[in-house]
Amino acid sequence: MFQLNKKLHFTSISMIVIGLLSLVIGFMSDAHSTWTNLLFNNYFFLGISLFAVVFVAIQYVAEAGWSTVFKRVPEAMMAFLPYAGIIMLFIVIAAVMHWNHIYHWLEPGIMDPNEPNYDKIIAGKEPYLNAPFFLIRSIVYVIIWIYCARKLRQLSIKGDLEGDIGERSFFKGLRVSGWFLVFFAVTSCTAAWDWIMSIDTHWFSTLFGWYIFSEWATIGFTTILLIALFLQKTGHLPDLNDSHIHDLGKFIFAFSIVWTYMWFSQFMLIWYANIPEEVTYFMQRIEQSNYSFLFWFSMVINFVVPLIMLMSRDAKRNKTILVIVSTVILIGHWINSYLLFAPGTLFEHGHLGLIEVGVFLGFIGLFIQIVSRTLSKTSVEIKSHPYLDESKHLHT
């Protein structure tokens, strides 16, 4: 049975305290930037936990065997989804109730031609971007995602108790995964539009949904790898061999490049065409001194570091290199998540400071607590699964 050691338990609890303190201080001193702060940190961890569900679902649908031995890791990460989802819904409801001003298009009167702040372009988007529909969409995404995550987790535990090879639960899980992936394919895009792209209401990008998904995939795989390495070190995953780690390393490498591909495709077309209504998005990020360094810096460390350091086969089997690269990528994508939100809400006033880091630490602490609590509920090792034997003998 997995048990969080005292030191890590204490560290994570103090992280949560730091996070809560940062939030309180933030809301008292600058409520507007703290809402953005909470939103982007929550988005980051929502992405990690949601990608864990996607990962489990893809393994079911592809009938992939390699990942079975560390299946409990993404399943434990899924347990964070309800927390991230509820915080997300809280922010959305707060936005609709005008407690915060993250979403510019929710301002009263912006879609009314008789009001002084009337905006013709935003009014044209009213059929999609209106408060009731926005609220309903957000609730539907979160509820169905959480439902699928819980269902997959339950079926996985049931399969373990079923004995033999756990075939019946596996096929039930396959069906749930299929529906989930279809739903996720659409809603990952629309959620990215609703929660992130609509901040810069005038601007739009057609590949924004994939861009966000590639980021979720990168940070999701990175977190799976870090937790799996930790469990292997503490001796809870004796069947995890170098080939599993190598495969996860390949995914991190590949998705870092997919992310860069999306980033660059979005950037290059807008930069090349140079149309005023499109370039505003990048003008805010490149021309403003408080974002320009972070903008290039996050792009470089999210691309160059994994490209150079994880290129060779030996590097993907070296745990030290993997942990270093994973940490760098997580920080890089955290900075990138900040840049998705802050320039559109805080404009020239945004600064990545101690309050942001404090809230980030709070989320890390909560994540560690939830994940370890879920891991300790069942045995980390899988007992019966159709592909368990295949996974134990994985060699690449």
Added chain:
Amino acid sequence: MNNNIVYALYDDDDILLTSVKKMKEKKLNVKEVYTPFPVHGLDKVLELKETRMAITAFIYGCIGLTFGSVLIYYIMISGEYKSWPMNIGGKPNFTFFKNLPSFVPVLFELTVMFAGHLMSLTYFYRCKLFPGSQETSPDPRTTDDKFLVEIEHENFKEVEKFLKTTGAIEIKKKDDK
């Protein structure tokens, strides 16, 4: 000279793999294994050296990237000795660095093209494949569904007896020529 070579033919990759393991345990000299497709784990059993193809791929990619940079620099960027400056699509100026985003697709494609083509040529060179080359496999059935192990032996009778226990479907001596 090489009349102490024996060929053992198998019809299943799993049986082949366990047999080669047994041969290695018996310290038989396994010269070569011919298979119609890559058999997982066979390279480890045969203690083959790891391929250096990845290193060549990296070098070829670097060559491609350098070639692409030089090419695009001479095509697109103006200067005293350069042929034809072009300013297409509102690019900011005539410096290489500031126009870099629009060159990235070209550089990427040339990197991939150099790496891909030079790697296949290297592969052909290492495998001695060229128009009119003779096949090295002693049995044409290894290109279909059979697996062949080439073993050097001292005592044919003994080796034959042992190979039969491993599940070989056909055992024969190399013909003297």
